[in-house]
Amino acid sequence: MVAAQDGRIAQEPPPSDAALAVRGLTVSYGEKPAVFSVDATFPAKTMSAIIGPNGAGKSTLLKAALGVIPRLSGEILVFGKPIDQARDRIAYVPQRASVDWDFPTTVLDVVQMGLYRKVGLLGRLSGAMAARARDCLARVGMQDFAHRQIGQLSGGQQQRVFLARALAQDADLYLLDEPFAGVDAATERAIIDVLKTLQSEGKAVVAVHHDLSTVRDYFDHVFLINVRRIAEGPVATTFTAETLQATYGGRLAATHLDELAVAGGAQ
Amino acid sequence: MSPFFEALLLQAGYNAALVAIGAALLGFAAGSSGTFLFLRKRALVSDAVAHATLPGVGLAFIVMVSLGGDGRSLLGLLLGSALTAWIGLLTIEWITRRTRLAEDAAIGAVLGVFFGIGIVLLTVIQSMSAGRQAGLESFLLGSTAGMLFQDAVVIAVGGSLTVFATWLLRRPMTLVAFDGDYAAALGYDVRRIDLLMMGLVMAVTVIGLKLVGLILIVAMLIIPAVTARFWTERSGRVIWVAGAVGGLSGYLGAVLSASAPALPTGPIIVLVAAVLFVVSLLFAPGRGVLAAVLRHRSFQARVHRRQGLLALAAQHPIREAYTLRLLAREGLVRPDGVPTEAGRAQAAKVARDERRWDVAREIHQDAGLTGRYDGVTPIEEVFTADEITEFDRRLGPPTAVGGA
Known part of the structure; x- marks a missing residue:
């Protein structure tokens, strides 16, 4: 089993050209580790998916890598540097459900939040910055919604706004937590178009992803996790019936696995 | 002129004018700095902070008397109240972060325990032979009788500083209130910003203690922000609308209480704010009933x-x-x-x-x-x-x- 080979503590040295490298990461809520001794390497200029069953620690891995939640152990390198020296190269798109959508703020305000670090405490949000925020809204097809209160948006539109906010940061590494959860088909397409464009501009994208049927279409690289790392590598060689079985255990029916494997073989 | 209009135009005597101006400044500061606590859905933290000032007042009095003073230095009393309020704040934060208790439980515990200690201290002080203890209990419900110029100065300077700090920190505080995870991912220290947010509220509480008292100050921190929320969909404007609502309540409340005998200032201010709230609740465009x-x-x-x-x-x-x-x-x-x-x-x-x-x-x-x-x-x-x-x-x- 892949899991058996891989559930070890020893760490590989992180490659210096990776967009995001995680070494020996353990995160625990109480005394039950949600992520245990995980090594993960997400290459630059690549679309990577983090895949695993519910409660496998996908979001936790992402949040701990960003320092949003504290880690018990582990090292995070972003483009070869400790994360705190590379904050301005990372943009994060949290889960939509994580915020209060009745908050008094407009779509454009939210996108401009992506500029707060650049503006600083005393700086003014200049016209150029507002124009940039509008431009980011246009990239996700939301330019006509700039002055809406955010609570009036659909789930898909809220997700687009979050993506626009990340775009405003003009980062090199985009980390997205379930960007396609609960969004409509048009939004899913709009988001994937934006992400593919980012990749073609040389940026790295890492997304927590739950829909196994679209992995082959959307991503080049997968990271399979179930508390521990199960497997990682290019989709073509790593996203197989065997690794999925190891990740999901009995939760995936054999027929489903065959389908995914066949779909893979056909491409 | 009726007493009300005399007071409204600050013609009802030096003390009444001082109180009206002080209450307006305090109302503005409380309204604007309470906004983010409300938006962060932690409004009741301010109540615990306010109650936690009482032991500080008692301790400061005892310390000042034992040093040979009469124990009535306003600055000393405010420093003492700030100290225990800060301890109360850190206790709530610690309980919430380190134990499985939810924040509401931590608020209840801190509020009750600190207020209890404060009452015990005040009772002990009443039996002390040294110092001038009369009037200490006015910190509970506030008092405008004998408001001095220096009290107004404390409110004006302290209030301006907190409003300025609220304005300065509006972006990080908005970010933390709306989307704490994203703020952390940007590299903001969410815990520190939360403490700053509550520290501002604590500062307003301390400077407002003497005027409205620790029991009612929570109303001046929360009601204006809740009222302002009816009128705007943008957090940046909520700050200023809340400030205006608070300032207006403070001014009108002080004027009303000065224009009739035996109307307590603090409670009247709160009632004026409540009237503005009810009017907004009913008639605000968009969110009103x-x-x-x-x-x-x-x-x-x-x-x-x-x-x-x-x-x-x-x-x-x-x-x-x-x-x-x-x-x-x-x-x-x-x-x-x-x-x-x-x-x-x-x-x-x-x-x-x-x-x-x-x-x-x-x-x-x-x-x-x-x-x-x-x-x-x-x-x-x-x-x-x-x-x-x-x-x-x-x-x-x-x-x-x-x-x-």
């Missing part, structure tokens, strides 16, 4: 209009008199129910919009969005252009509504 009722009425009319036009499109008779009246008033049907030229055009348009909505409902499982179908909002306002193109692709070419 009246606006909601009117919206419902107009929604009903739009539903009838829509149903009528769809009936025309399907060449069905219109049965409801209300519907017929609505359409006739717009010149879309003749009084006998036969559609006019304009009526047929409108009906065709509505029928197409309706079919687009049908497709939208098929594609979107999101009730929050398709739930916005109200029969009159054109679909263009709810969906993006690419989404509508997708609907039309599924719908096929437009069809005309046949003539009557």
Whole structure:
């Protein structure tokens, strides 16, 4: 089993050209580790998916890598540097459900939040910055919604706004937590178009992803996790019936696995 | 001039004018700095902080008396209250972060324990022979009798500083209140910003102690922000509207209490703020109760209009008199129910919009969005252009509504 080979503590040295490298990461809520001794390497200029069953620690891995939640152990390198020296190269798109959508703020305000670090405490949000925020809204097809209160948006539109906010940061590494959860088909397409464009501009994208049927279409690289790392590598060689079985255990029916494997073989 | 107008124009004596100005400044500071605590949904932390000032007042008095003073130095008392309020704040934060207790439990525990200690200390002080303990209990409910110029200066300087700090920190505080995870990912220290947010509230509490008292100061921190929320959808404006509501409440409250004998200032200020809140609750455009009722009425009319036009499109008779009246008033049907030229055009348009909505409902499982179908909002306002193109692709070419 892949899991058996891989559930070890020893760490590989992180490659210096990776967009995001995680070494020996353990995160625990109480005394039950949600992520245990995980090594993960997400290459630059690549679309990577983090895949695993519910409660496998996908979001936790992402949040701990960003320092949003504290880690018990582990090292995070972003483009070869400790994360705190590379904050301005990372943009994060949290889960939509994580915020209060009745908050008094407009779509454009939210996108401009992506500029707060650049503006600083005393700086003014200049016209150029507002124009940039509008431009980011246009990239996700939301330019006509700039002055809406955010609570009036659909789930898909809220997700687009979050993506626009990340775009405003003009980062090199985009980390997205379930960007396609609960969004409509048009939004899913709009988001994937934006992400593919980012990749073609040389940026790295890492997304927590739950829909196994679209992995082959959307991503080049997968990271399979179930508390521990199960497997990682290019989709073509790593996203197989065997690794999925190891990740999901009995939760995936054999027929489903065959389908995914066949779909893979056909491409 | 009536006593009320004299007081309103600051002509009711030196003390009354001082109190009115002080209360207005305090109201502004409390309203604006309380905004983010409200938006962060931690409004009640301010109540615990306020109650935690009491032991500090008692301790400061005891310390000052034991050093040989009379224990009445305002600065000393405020420093003492700030110290224990800060300890109370850190205790709540620690309990919430380090134990499984939720914040409401931590607030309740800290509020009760600190207030209890404070009352014990005040009782002990009453039995002390040294110092001038009379008036210490006015920190509970506030007192304006004998407000000194230096008290007004403390409020003016302290209040200005907290308003300035609120303005300075508005972006990080907005970020933390709206989306703490994203703030942390940007590299902001969320815990420190939370402490700053509560520290500002603590500062306002301390400077307002003498005027409104620790029991009611929470109202001045929360009610203005809640009131302001009715009037704007932007957090940056909530700060200033809340400041204005607080300042107005402070000023009017002080004026009212000065214009009649035996009206306590602090409670009257809070009641004025409550009146502004109720007025906003009822009459604010958008979020107010009246606006909601009117919206419902107009929604009903739009539903009838829509149903009528769809009936025309399907060449069905219109049965409801209300519907017929609505359409006739717009010149879309003749009084006998036969559609006019304009009526047929409108009906065709509505029928197409309706079919687009049908497709939208098929594609979107999101009730929050398709739930916005109200029969009159054109679909263009709810969906993006690419989404509508997708609907039309599924719908096929437009069809005309046949003539009557």
